[in-house]
Amino acid sequence: MGDLFNAVIVTPFVNVLLFIYDLIGNNFGIAIILFTILVRLVTWPLQAKQIQGAKAMTDLQKDKRYLDMQAKYKGDKEGLAKAQMELYKEMKINPFASCLPTVIQLPVIIGLYQALIMALASTNLDLLKLTTHIYPNFLNLSELIPLNDQFLWMNLSQPERWYIPGTEIGIPILTIIVVITTYAQQKLMTPPSMGGNDQSAQMTKTMNMYMPLLMGWISYTLAAGLAIYFVASNLIGIFQYAMMGQIDWKNWRNLIPFMGTKPEPQGKKSGTKAKK
Amino acid sequence: MKYKKISVVVLLTLAALILAGCTGSGGGVNNWPGMTIAGDTAYLANGTAIYGVDLTNGSQNWAFPQQRDGGGFLESLFAQGPNYGILFAPPAIEGDLLVIGNYTNELFGINIVNSTEMWKFTEAEDRYIGGALIAGDYIFAPNADGNLYILDKKGQPVKTITTSGPLWSAPVLNGTVVYLSGLDHYLHAYDLKTLNQLWQADLGGALVASPVLDADGNLLVGNISGLLSKVDGKTGKILDQTTLSGGIWSKPVILDGKIFIGVQSGDFYALDEKSLNSKPSLINTSSPVIASPVLIPEGVVYVNEAGNVVGLSMDLTENWRQQINGELYTDPVLVGDLILVPVKGGDVLIQTVKTNGALSWPFNPAK
Numbered sequence: 148m149g150d151l152f153n154a155v156i157v158t159p160f161v162n163v164l165l166f167i168y169d170l171i172g173n174n175f176g177i178a179i180i181l182f183t184i185l186v187r188l189v190t191w192p193l194q195a196k197q198i199q200g201a202k203a204m205t206d207l208q209k210d211k212r213y214l215d216m217q218a219k220y221k222g223d224k225e226g227l228a229k230a231q232m233e234l235y236k237e238m239k240i241n242p243f244a245s246c247l248p249t250v251i252q253l254p255v256i257i258g259l260y261q262a263l264i265m266a267l268a269s270t271n272l273d274l275l276k277l278t279t280h281i282y283p284n285f286l287n288l289s290e291l292i293p294l295n296d297q298f299l300w301m302n303l304s305q306p307e308r309w310y311i312p313g314t315e316i317g318i319p320i321l322t323i324i325v326v327i328t329t330y331a332q333q334k335l336m337t338p339p340s341m342g343g344n345d346q347s348a349q350m351t352k353t354m355n356m357y358m359p360l361l362m363g364w365i366s367y368t369l370a371a372g373l374a375i376y377f378v379a380s381n382l383i384g385i386f387q388y389a390m391m392g393q394i395d396w397k398n399w400r401n402l403i404p405f406m407g408t409k410p411e412p413q414g415k416k417s418g419t420k421a422k423k
Numbered sequence: 424m425k426y427k428k429i430s431v432v433v434l435l436t437l438a439a440l441i442l443a444g445c446t447g448s449g450g451g452v453n454n455w456p457g458m459t460i461a462g463d464t465a466y467l468a469n470g471t472a473i474y475g476v477d478l479t480n481g482s483q484n485w486a487f488p489q490q491r492d493g494g495g496f497l498e499s500l501f502a503q504g505p506n507y508g509i510l511f512a513p514p515a516i517e518g519d520l521l522v523i524g525n526y527t528n529e530l531f532g533i534n535i536v537n538s539t540e541m542w543k544f545t546e547a548e549d550r551y552i553g554g555a556l557i558a559g560d561y562i563f564a565p566n567a568d569g570n571l572y573i574l575d576k577k578g579q580p581v582k583t584i585t586t587s588g589p590l591w592s593a594p595v596l597n598g599t600v601v602y603l604s605g606l607d608h609y610l611h612a613y614d615l616k617t618l619n620q621l622w623q624a625d626l627g628g629a630l631v632a633s634p635v636l637d638a639d640g641n642l643l644v645g646n647i648s649g650l651l652s653k654v655d656g657k658t659g660k661i662l663d664q665t666t667l668s669g670g671i672w673s674k675p676v677i678l679d680g681k682i683f684i685g686v687q688s689g690d691f692y693a694l695d696e697k698s699l700n701s702k703p704s705l706i707n708t709s710s711p712v713i714a715s716p717v718l719i720p721e722g723v724v725y726v727n728e729a730g731n732v733v734g735l736s737m738d739l740t741e742n743w744r745q746q747i748n749g750e751l752y753t754d755p756v757l758v759g760d761l762i763l764v765p766v767k768g769g770d771v772l773i774q775t776v777k778t779n780g781a782l783s784w785p786f787n788p789a790k
Contacts, residue, residue: 269567270454270511270526270552271591271631271672272752272767275713278647278670278687288670289628289648293588293606302549302568
């Protein structure tokens, strides 16, 4: 299974990444950014479907009938599920429309990640593995190795730090950028919560808080090339979302922690009252 | 609700650990062990520790640092004692001094007698992949940042020589000349006394293996594209070249006018020393041959990635074969009638094989 995954996804990705690197004059940082853009463009139709599916679900949650249904079947999970399915059918919404593209994209994202790790070979064993993934008729190994892993102030195969001149104090600038862009992407791409007691809203809130920290931890400890990929991927994601008109830039305050507008309690907006 | 929050955090943490794990062991670092023999002890660097192995019986007689063990990602997280980073380079040893660099850009001088750190050099900007060389009054430490750091034996910097690419192999000494292979495609030569460069030769591809000297003082070295070169040790002039069927990752061995070398395609060659382009004797081992062969009285022994240890006669006829669980990348070494074979990803760290093919003691670190 692993061999098949390598042959179908990782190996072609490695070759395309190194081809771009070769084409643009041996700049690995730019190659990572261009490669990320390329992969996101190719998977764009799937992402568009995912965004549309998520939007439809968000709109549904604002619908009066949906809100009434939540109140009516409170405590009756079976009844609620049945009523929801009927409403999905009536409104021609597929609740899995946003999940399926994500599932299909997952191997591509994992493949992209693995290709990046492989191409950043920084030990004998890594380089040995990399050479087995290069198509000899497509790329010239002698010309490619050693890969130039310097980009701006960074060594892409090492965790990034910017050292204050004259000191040994290293600031993880890229890690900070990863945390900020991950947070911004999460905030901008998460549908607004329907109420303070909404369980999924609480989960999303937790995700929004911890995900940037975890991505930051990965960026802080692993190769800078990965952090470049995270930043590029986050910014492209925001751009794609904006292109589809899904971002309300008027709510920029939501990006700043503790400054966002508080969601109205469930039921208040629609004027309904929960049944006991 | 509290449990849901916890489960989200746990899931995200697991995802992060899996991502970190995907990059190899120890936060993106994975390699094969490095081994050096000194006296009656084999010193094996493998992950977060160096182990001393008594060559008479295979027992552990030394360790540095003393309290750490394990080379895996999780093991390194929970290991006890001081952290000396990830160590895979073959140690350089002279008297009581052991020199080794790690993957967090530090080079250590260690007192073998009491297993303590004597000094630390931290000016490098990248990993120490290849071993150092102790020669004359100096320590030559190649680094992946492209610099050859030259220090005195107290760890004080003497000179830094900058090359045009990463340095992953150990320097080699011949008389008063130090030779060094580079990923920048060049074989470099430096004068041991003046520390100045004597010459450099472009060998057409990345060199990850150290050169080997023949009886005439010429150097043999191969690149990862499979080009094997013979270079004049005095002038750096290329005397002969041939292209083999796969990448060359280790140095060849020479005996009785024959050059024995294995390549990444799995072929194992016996080439004519006088003319590299003469028709070679050749066998296919079915698995990449990454480590150097080792000469034994009856012929030559190769090891391959698939875990085969194979004894051949000089005409490459197979005399015996052993299968070891694990991958074999590190150069095996002959000590007396024992061949020490370091193992990656197997049940043991070293397996010894007698020159007649019989298995002898294995080594695993003491718990």
